[in-house]
Amino acid sequence: MSLLEINGIEKAFGAVKVLHGVTLNVAAGEVVGLVGDNGAGKSTLMKAITGVYPVDKGSVRLNGQDVTNTSPGDRRALGIEMIYQDLALAAQQDVANNIFLGREPTKRLWGLIPGMVDKARIDAEAQKMVDRLGVKIPSIHIPVGMLSGGQQQTIAIARALTFQPKLVIMDEPTAALAVKEVGSVLDLIAQMAAEGIGVILISHRLNDIFQACSRIVVLRRGAVIADLDRRHTDMAEVVSYIVGAHA
Amino acid sequence: MTLTSFFERANVRVESLIVLAGLVVLMSLISPVFLSFSNFFNILLATTTVGILAIGATFVISAAGIDLSLGSVLGLSSVVGAAMVLYLGLPWPFLIIGCLAAGTLAGAVNGLTVAVARVPAFIVTLGMMGIARGLALIISSGQGIYGLPPEILFLGQGRPFGIPTPVYILVITAAVAHFILAHTRFGHHTLALGDNEHAARATGINVRRLRLQLYALSGFMAGLAGLVFTARVNTGDPTAGLNYELAAITAAIIGGTNLFGGRGSILGTMIGALVMGILQNGLTLMNMQSYYQQMAIGTVLVAAVWLDQMRSRGRVL
Numbered sequence: 001m002s003l004l005e006i007n008g009i010e011k012a013f014g015a016v017k018v019l020h021g022v023t024l025n026v027a028a029g030e031v032v033g034l035v036g037d038n039g040a041g042k043s044t045l046m047k048a049i050t051g052v053y054p055v056d057k058g059s060v061r062l063n064g065q066d067v068t069n070t071s072p073g074d075r076r077a078l079g080i081e082m083i084y085q086d087l088a089l090a091a092q093q094d095v096a097n098n099i100f101l102g103r104e105p106t107k108r109l110w111g112l113i114p115g116m117v118d119k120a121r122i123d124a125e126a127q128k129m130v131d132r133l134g135v136k137i138p139s140i141h142i143p144v145g146m147l148s149g150g151q152q153q154t155i156a157i158a159r160a161l162t163f164q165p166k167l168v169i170m171d172e173p174t175a176a177l178a179v180k181e182v183g184s185v186l187d188l189i190a191q192m193a194a195e196g197i198g199v200i201l202i203s204h205r206l207n208d209i210f211q212a213c214s215r216i217v218v219l220r221r222g223a224v225i226a227d228l229d230r231r232h233t234d235m236a237e238v239v240s241y242i243v244g245a246h247a
Numbered sequence: 248m249t250l251t252s253f254f255e256r257a258n259v260r261v262e263s264l265i266v267l268a269g270l271v272v273l274m275s276l277i278s279p280v281f282l283s284f285s286n287f288f289n290i291l292l293a294t295t296t297v298g299i300l301a302i303g304a305t306f307v308i309s310a311a312g313i314d315l316s317l318g319s320v321l322g323l324s325s326v327v328g329a330a331m332v333l334y335l336g337l338p339w340p341f342l343i344i345g346c347l348a349a350g351t352l353a354g355a356v357n358g359l360t361v362a363v364a365r366v367p368a369f370i371v372t373l374g375m376m377g378i379a380r381g382l383a384l385i386i387s388s389g390q391g392i393y394g395l396p397p398e399i400l401f402l403g404q405g406r407p408f409g410i411p412t413p414v415y416i417l418v419i420t421a422a423v424a425h426f427i428l429a430h431t432r433f434g435h436h437t438l439a440l441g442d443n444e445h446a447a448r449a450t451g452i453n454v455r456r457l458r459l460q461l462y463a464l465s466g467f468m469a470g471l472a473g474l475v476f477t478a479r480v481n482t483g484d485p486t487a488g489l490n491y492e493l494a495a496i497t498a499a500i501i502g503g504t505n506l507f508g509g510r511g512s513i514l515g516t517m518i519g520a521l522v523m524g525i526l527q528n529g530l531t532l533m534n535m536q537s538y539y540q541q542m543a544i545g546t547v548l549v550a551a552v553w554l555d556q557m558r559s560r561g562r563v564l
Binding site for chain 1: 426430431432433434435436438439442443445446447448449450451452453505509510
């Protein structure tokens with residue numbers, strides 16, 4: 001049984017059909033690269049997995065559990081995390097609060113009034129996560145907007161990893177990064193896979209895909225046209241599938 | 248921890264304290280009465296109505312929204328509360344309920360229109376500004392509603408331990424509001440929504456519900472301010488709170504609330520409200536016509552936003 005099983009997903013926006021029955025499996029600890037031209041349906045497929053878009057047909061299952069009709073919040077609670085290309089960080093809030101955004105633990109003020117955000121716990125656990133990922137930042141108390149692009153990327157990853165995710169979807173995590181920072185993000189992906197997390201990596205940088213992924217799935221015009229083992233393919237073949245030139 | 252970093256961490260702009268201190272020095276040089284004990288309570292009393300409104304403004308602006316209907320909703324709630332008792336003959340607690348319910352309801356209508364119908368907040372609350380004022384004038388036939396029960400007058404004119412009751416109401420409301428904005432999930436989510444709406448959505452925050460709650464909260468504050476105002480002047484006044492949103496929004500901005508959302512502090516807003524109160528009080532002591540107060544507040548608002556813009560571009564401080 002795979003970690004994630006997508007079966008025959010169809011999705012249309014009005015008259016425009018974007019996904020034509022996509023079927024895809026991801027196993028625990030596997031890094032799957034998802035590639036395709038602009039407009040191939042990558043973003044729509046990811047939003048169908050995270051629950052942002054309800055699907056017209058087909059099913060999404062996580063560890064055998066049908067999650068097709070659940071909300072994005074529910075799926076996040078079940079362990080599906082998404083790291084967006086724009087990172088979805090709140091620039092003026094501090095690093096620790098960003099990592100716990102939407103999932104702040106609470107305690108009682110003076111043991112009486114409930115609902116007080118437990119900032120001490122947030123700070124302690126955020127610091128632990130930052131240390132674990134080896135991110136070099138001046139402090140977890142500074143606003144995220146003051147960090148470099150690479151540091152912000154790792155904060156977004158830290159947020160996804162703090163709540164023991166089962167599946168992490170990363171949308172162009174290396175597109176805005178310097179060469180050295182790309183290496184550390186790819187190392188992180190390998191580390192996540194080693195811990196048993198399933199990863200879907202979307203990228204236009206085939207070098208990164210070939211370095212990080214064991215399987216490469218090509219999406220074209222809303223359908224999977226190739227599901228390749230990295231060891232038995234090469235960049236030329238992948239490119240030919242992407243542009244639709246494969247015989 | 249230095250004093251500066253204490254205020255920075257509380258999201259209070261240190262400049263607002265400098266402005267406050269400068270204003271106090273200036274006013275005490277101009278008027279010998281300014282620093283007297285009795286005038287101190289005059290200032291606080293003058294601060295209460297705008298201060299309570301400014302709390303509502305702080306929440307909404309922190310979430311990258313705006314509420315231009317604060318002053319008009321204050322007027323509506325004043326009339327509705329007084330009408331409950333004096334027109335309908337209900338017992339005095341209904342004045343309190345009427346004020347708070349009218350404010351909250353008007354705010355909830357704002358919230359529904361912004362969050363569900365997705366009309367821009369600027370337009371929605373500008374519309375409500377006209378609707379609430381018109382409704383207040385219709386209900387009261389354009390006349391003040393006089394003769395409130397003594398229990399209500401205590402809320403506006405009582406002085407337990409020598410301190411005016413409205414000051415207690417402002418301090419307690421501000422303390423609760425500070426706790427909510429700085430220390431609850433609701434507060435954290437409010438700032439996150441104002442900072443980056445996509446981030447709020449992506450982390451599973453129910454943005455629609457949050458917006459609805461924020462505008463309802465802002466309306467509740469306008470209702471509370473309406474209650475205090477009504478009790479203070481002993482009148483359900485359909486023209487109450489005219490242009491008060493100007494002072495309330497100015498107080499929030501002076502206090503360090505980011506006009507574009509993501510940052511806000513009730514403590515800062517209270518400093519801003521005090522600046523508004525002192526400005527008003529000082530101009531009165533100088534025998535200036537109240538028309539000048541409007542000009543002064545308007546100028547301060549523009550100047551405060553301008554300074555904030557300069558600072559965020561790194562040109563000042």
